[in-house]
Amino acid sequence: MRQPTLEAKVEFLSQPGAYPDQREAVMRRETHMSWVFLTRDRAYKLKKPVRFSYLDFSTLALREAACRAEIRLNRRLAADVYLGAVPLTVSTTGLAIGGTGHVVDWLVVMRRLDEFLMLDRALEERRGETWQIDRLVATLVQFYRRASPVFVSPSRHLVGWQRNLRLNQHVLLDPRLAMPAGLIRRVDRAQRLFLALRGSLLADRALARRIVDGHGDLRPEHICLGDPTRIIDCLEFNAALRATDPFDEVAFLSLECERLGNPWAGRYIRRRIAASLQDGPSEELFTFYRCYRATLRARLAVAHLLEPSPRTPEKWPKMTRVYLGLALADAVRLERSLRTRVGRKVRGRHGGGR
Numbered sequence: 001m002r003q004p005t006l007e008a009k010v011e012f013l014s015q016p017g018a019y020p021d022q023r024e025a026v027m028r029r030e031t032h033m034s035w036v037f038l039t040r041d042r043a044y045k046l047k048k049p050v051r052f053s054y055l056d057f058s059t060l061a062l063r064e065a066a067c068r069a070e071i072r073l074n075r076r077l078a079a080d081v082y083l084g085a086v087p088l089t090v091s092t093t094g095l096a097i098g099g100t101g102h103v104v105d106w107l108v109v110m111r112r113l114d115e116f117l118m119l120d121r122a123l124e125e126r127r128g129e130t131w132q133i134d135r136l137v138a139t140l141v142q143f144y145r146r147a148s149p150v151f152v153s154p155s156r157h158l159v160g161w162q163r164n165l166r167l168n169q170h171v172l173l174d175p176r177l178a179m180p181a182g183l184i185r186r187v188d189r190a191q192r193l194f195l196a197l198r199g200s201l202l203a204d205r206a207l208a209r210r211i212v213d214g215h216g217d218l219r220p221e222h223i224c225l226g227d228p229t230r231i232i233d234c235l236e237f238n239a240a241l242r243a244t245d246p247f248d249e250v251a252f253l254s255l256e257c258e259r260l261g262n263p264w265a266g267r268y269i270r271r272r273i274a275a276s277l278q279d280g281p282s283e284e285l286f287t288f289y290r291c292y293r294a295t296l297r298a299r300l301a302v303a304h305l306l307e308p309s310p311r312t313p314e315k316w317p318k319m320t321r322v323y324l325g326l327a328l329a330d331a332v333r334l335e336r337s338l339r340t341r342v343g344r345k346v347r348g349r350h351g352g353g354r
Contacts, residue, residue, distance in 0.1 A: 004090055004104055009046060012095040013037045013088075013107075019044075019097065030311065032304075033057065033237075038112060044097070045070075045108040046088070055237040060105065067106045070236040077143055077215065077231035078224075083109045113224045113232070120220035123260040132225040133268055139229040140250075140269075141276040147212035150243040154203035157211070158195065161202060164292070165191055171299045171306075172324075179302060179320060183328055187295055190331035193338055194288045201285045205245050210279065216242035218249040219256050246273075247281050251289035255297075255326060284337050291330035298323035 004012075016022045019039050027038040033055065037044045047066055051058040057066055067085040074082045086109055091101030115121060119136070122128040152160075165188060171177075172184045195202075205211065215222075216235030224230040235241045250273055254266030274280030281289075302320040304310045 004095060006049060009088060009095065009105060010035050013044060013046060013097075018095070041112050042083075043110040043112045045110065046105060047108075054241065057237075060103070064106045066237055067108045070108050070234075073234050073236045073242075074232055077139065077234070081111045081113065081230055081232060083111060085109070110232070113230065114226065117225045118221060119223040119225055120256075120260060122225060123220055123257060123262040123265060126262070128225070128262065128265055130268070132229075133265060134272070135227070136223060136225065136229050137269055137272040137276070139231065140246075141273060143231075144212060144214070144246040144273075144277060147214060147246070149209045150211045150213055151209070152206050152211055152243065154206045157206040158199050158203055161195060161199075161292075164296070165195070168292075168295045168299045171303055172295070172320075174306070177302050177305060177317075179298075179317075180324065183324055187291065187324070187327045187331040190334045190338075191288065191291060191295070194284070194334055197338055198284055198288075201282060201288075205281065205285075208279075210245050211243055212246060213239065214242050214244045214246060214249050216244065216249075218253045220253070220260060245281070245289070246277065247286060248289045248293070251286055252293040255290050255293050259322060259326060284334065287330050287333050287337070291327050291334060294323045294327035294330060298327060 010028070012018055013035070014026050014028050014037065016024065016026055016039075019026070019042070022039045024040060029036045029038070033048055033050060035046045035048070037046070045067075047057045047063045049058055049063070055066075057063050064085070071082045071085060086098050086107050087103040088105040088107055089096050089099040089101035090104050091099065095104075097107065119128065122132070169184065169188045172179050173181055214234075215231065216238075217233060218231070222231055222233045224232070247270075250270050254263075254270055257263060257266035257269070270280075270286070280286075298320045301316045301323065304316045305313060310316070
């Protein structure tokens, strides 16, 4: 039997008749890696048959494994949302969800969340309440306390950070993208200076087993402020990208809150989580984490333009510049802190006086 194309699968899953008791139109959303189809009370995710340096969905077996991993890992923070994996089948009568035909793909089935309760929307509409944030903090604290530690040697941890900085700069300075080279180089210099002078702070976190199997993509659009708080869409496809310092993830969330116009929320979350976990990093390290995350998001945004047929190409340069502006602000704070530290060392060597 001829295998249906991705386009045929998307067309089928876009029709109300593909789902039981669905009469309303099906909403569909495309991401870099998936198509998501929204019915009245469910979300069905179809992974694209793509292969990148950080993931491989190129075969049916790999997509099935990724679907099952997505369900298992996301149930850590959204147990009642991830309902299961179901096959997409084809027979002489056509495509079907489930059924007895030949399996041609797999779908992650989720309970549809109320978009009004998503943190990004609450922040944009200026209606996030501290009691909701407190409930989110409690959820994250429990998650990080239970998260499996990931052993990485301090030296390997630092090598990984150096590699990450090189990759960010390589993409952002691609001449085809016409990004502000002076700004990018200044941010990169501040981050490299931090590694040179204060890399021990990163090494110490690895040595103290503070690196855990985390979420990997802790953004407001993945957080539902319901009861209970639910956090979806972890990076199920790459364990290395989930291996992180919890405060690196908190720094990312803090950055995103600021981007959405609510820096108070990020500061509040950081302060409350640090008080509960009692192992928070220094101000310098937290600023480095934020600066790096902003640079990474800038890189990921603008890299869409290097694809053969980028989606919404007008969106990515603007988003990249927003993240670069946030990275620069943190880079300036890093520079100021590091200059002060170097100045103290120089004064100490010369006796601190005339």
